[in-house]
Amino acid sequence: MNLSFVFLQAAGGGDYSFLIMMVAIFAIMYFFMIRPQNKKQKEIANFRKNLEVGQEVITAGGIYGKIKEIEDSTVVLEVASGVKIKIDRNSIYANAAANQQTK
Incomplete structure (x- = not known):
């Protein structure tokens, strides 16, 4: 106790x-x-x-590309010559040119 x-x-x-x-x-x-x-x-x-047209970016999935068109919520990326994909603007993660300079 x-x-x-x-x-x-x-x-x-x-x-x-x-x-x-x-x-x-x-x-x-x-x-x-x-x-x-x-x-x-x-x-x-x-x-x-x-974001600007012509800027090289990296998506959240790791795809490198150059911006060809910018719309309200989507972006058209050229990932190879003549190959364009349309992605959501929020899936763009980083600037490819700045990322390559730091390596």
Whole structure:
């Protein structure tokens, strides 16, 4: 009985260390996981908004191509000479020219 009394007193003693620890864990998760991911998503959205005809891009599926036409929600890519595909604008992921320069 004496040992259980000590455990109950320690658990409900009004100590705010658990609350502080949980806030610290959430802050660490925010700054190391959530914030960088939101920043990356904003960069990709800005890139998709500023697409231009003639720009070389990479799709989310890994297809390299050159933009031939831009419509409201679709883009026509030329993946080889005379081979054009129509894809959703949101599936364009990166600039191919910038990606090749970094390698």
